[in-house]
Amino acid sequence: MAAKKRILLKLTGEAFLSTQNHSLNPLHLNTIIDQIKDLSTRLQFGIVVGGGNFFRGKEHGKKMGLCQPVAHQIGILATLMNGMIIKDLLEQQTLKASLFTAITCPEIATSISQQALDYALEAGHIIIFAGGTGNPFFSTDTTAILRGLQMNVQEVWKASHIDGVYTADPRTHKTAQRLSDLTFKYALDHQLKIMDATAFTLAAENKQTVRVFSIFTDNALIHAANNKEFGSTIHV
Numbered sequence: 001m002a003a004k005k006r007i008l009l010k011l012t013g014e015a016f017l018s019t020q021n022h023s024l025n026p027l028h029l030n031t032i033i034d035q036i037k038d039l040s041t042r043l044q045f046g047i048v049v050g051g052g053n054f055f056r057g058k059e060h061g062k063k064m065g066l067c068q069p070v071a072h073q074i075g076i077l078a079t080l081m082n083g084m085i086i087k088d089l090l091e092q093q094t095l096k097a098s099l100f101t102a103i104t105c106p107e108i109a110t111s112i113s114q115q116a117l118d119y120a121l122e123a124g125h126i127i128i129f130a131g132g133t134g135n136p137f138f139s140t141d142t143t144a145i146l147r148g149l150q151m152n153v154q155e156v157w158k159a160s161h162i163d164g165v166y167t168a169d170p171r172t173h174k175t176a177q178r179l180s181d182l183t184f185k186y187a188l189d190h191q192l193k194i195m196d197a198t199a200f201t202l203a204a205e206n207k208q209t210v211r212v213f214s215i216f217t218d219n220a221l222i223h224a225a226n227n228k229e230f231g232s233t234i235h236v
Contacts, residue, residue: 004044006121008148010140012160013053013082015215024053026089028216033089035221036126040095043225046127046151048144049086051078057136072136076103079140083130084108090126098125102134102143117150127151141199149206156208157224158195159215164232165194181233194232203234210234 015032018025036045055061055078061071083099090097098120101109109130110116120127129147132138141158148156165187168176184204188197194212203210213224213231223230 004042006044006046006151006153008046008048008144008151008153008156009221010048010144010156010158010160011050011086012215013050013078014161015159016053016082016085019216029085030089032215032221033086033093035219036090037093037095039221039225040126044121044124044126046129046147046153047086048129048140048147049079049082050140051075051080051082054078054081069136076132076134076136079132080105080108080130083128087128090128096123096125097128099128099130102129102131105131112150114150121151139196139199141195142202145199145202145206145208145210148208149202154209156203156210157221158210158212159220159224160212161214161216162194162212163214163217165192165212165234167192169193179232180229181235184234184236187234200234204236207236 011032016024016029055074057072057075061068061074064071080101080103083101087097087099099109100112100117102112104111112129117127129143132140132143133146144156144158162170164178164180165182166176166178167190170176184200187194188200195210211224211231211233213220217223
């Protein structure tokens with residue numbers, strides 16, 4: 001049997017929310033779980049989950065008057081809650097899943113080590129990464145590239161509310177154009193904000209291909225798996 005293609009899915013915390021009132025709602029998340037199950041015969045997923053549905057370090061920390069390191073650490077804890085949610089929903093669909101964390105929390109998740117990660121991958125588990133890098137000031141985009149490299153994935157999929165990479169923020173610039181294919185150098189030179197510069201640099205140095213698409217498109221993961229033109233591709 002051929003080895004499965006490995007994908008690192010960077011999933012926005014917004015996927016946990018209702019599009020109507022932004023409260024926690026499992027409906028959309030369950031459609032994502034169903035797609036992962038459908039694709040699990042040919043793809044092996046790692047998932048880095050954001051925590052913005054609970055707490056955004058920069059945004060909510062500033063509103064609360066918190067110092068930046070503390071705000072980031074709270075955001076890190078939010079990703080652990082989302083990781084627990086995803087693991088439970090995957091297991092309810094009879095999918096094997098392992099939750100790894102970059103912060104020590106043995107009652108809930110396994111501390112990240114390459115040996116434990118390799119063992120879980122060999123066992124065919126879907127890997128869920130929580131806790132970011134374990135340090136403040138690093139985004140979940142950077143975490144996704146890092147964990148993708150540890151898993152030796154073919155692609156990192158950044159699945160958020162944006163359907164690709166644009167020349168400018170399409171929410172504020174009506175003339176922004178979507179780019180279907182671009183290099184990391186172009187993204188850095190033009191200061192495109194779809195991912196932070198640290199993530200771009202780490203991906204470029206390690207020749208890690210990144211796909212960017214909207215997780216709110218119907219059957220987004222199915223489209224990403226079957227159509228190379230879906231979303232935007234960033235490469236060296």
